[in-house]
Amino acid sequence: MIDLYGWSDALQTDFATYAARGLLPARVTAQHRGLWRIVSPLGEAAGRLTGRFLSTAAPGDHPVVGDWLAVDVNADNGDALIHAVLPRRTLFARRAAGGTGEIQNVAANVDVAFLVAALNGDLNLRRLERYLVAARDSGAMPVVVLTKCDLLDDPARAAEPVVAIAGGAPVVTLSANTGAGVEGLAPWLRAGVTVALLGSSGAGKSTLLNALAGRALMDTGAIRESDDRGRHTTTHRELFRLPEGALMVDTPGMRELGLLAVDKALDASFEDVTALFATCRFGNCTHVSEPGCAIQGAIAEGALSVARWRAYLKLQRELDFGARKDDPVLEAANRQRWKQIHKSQRARQKQRLRNEDE
Ligand SMILES: Nc1nc2c(ncn2[C@@H]2O[C@H](COP(=O)(O)OP(=O)(O)O)[C@@H](O)[C@H]2O)c(=O)[nH]1
Ligand SMILES: [Mg+2]
Ligand SMILES: [Zn+2]
Structure with a gap:
């Protein structure tokens, strides 16, 4: 069982x-x-x-x-x-809303985080960046899932800016309503793999879960719209078994995703930005107005958008602030977690190379 x-x-x-x-x-x-x-x-x-x-x-x-x-x-x-x-392999956590700084664990032992956002309406890149950092910090592998492609004439074009900020994470575009593109999720929906659906309320998480399960496991916004008795949508987290054998966790939308990641997770999500630091003329460049600053140069050339640079600074400030608030024990635990994640990543990589040798 x-x-x-x-x-x-x-x-x-x-x-x-x-x-x-x-x-x-x-x-x-x-x-x-x-x-x-x-x-x-x-x-x-x-x-x-x-x-x-x-x-x-x-x-x-x-x-x-x-x-x-x-x-x-x-x-x-x-x-x-x-x-x-039992010791957790991965843990997705957030700083709860309301400024108390209280840490809330959301889901444990998740292998793959589907970061779900709707392609129509306000596709918020800054919000996705935040989810990418949190997902990487959890130890899970992030996959961006862009839903409701049936509502757009050119979904591939709408997905382009997301690919640009995804830091190498796969981006899958689909419609849970028509089934278009859903097969793109197959690499992660394997037996024994735990996948979490994360993202804003209304993004289409529960609709996707139901489509993959082939039956209505979770209430969706669509039910609420057609039912004036006011049945509500996802209010709790729950883990389901899909027909292919993957385990899927549905979560309610989080209005605020307060970060508590370590710098590594931020840097991994912003490799395009952090790679520039090494090429600034001065080693102690503050990237504000120094001559030969690679960041300012990239912005002037249009290679780096001001919005992305600001997003990096904002998240970094938030992490610095968070780290100061954290007790040292928690911070140490966080770093220990990263060490373990890297160790298992290295082991997996070795295994992969070995498999390729065979
Ligand atoms: N057109 C379209 N609507 C969708 C799709 N997926 C979800 N929706 C609608 O988006 C709304 C929110 O969906 P829901 O699954 O409850 O979002 P959740 O809050 O992320 O779980 C509902 O009205 C759904 O019917 C899709 O692929 N295409
Ligand atoms: Mg839902
Ligand atoms: Zn600089």
């Missing part, structure tokens, strides 16, 4: 100490107030945290959708007690 939800031999190895205590592995598929819907080898169940977990864990350690757990399932009523959250 949990094999269908992405359980792997590597996870089984990590689980050995819990298995020895008689606990079962389980994955979080949805989260409600103080209650988690989980799947374990015994099927679906409702899980609660043990008293010990509640009294010792920080809120950041509480389970979120996508987490792997060690649980104890009560054979009589099927309820589960959550003893532990």
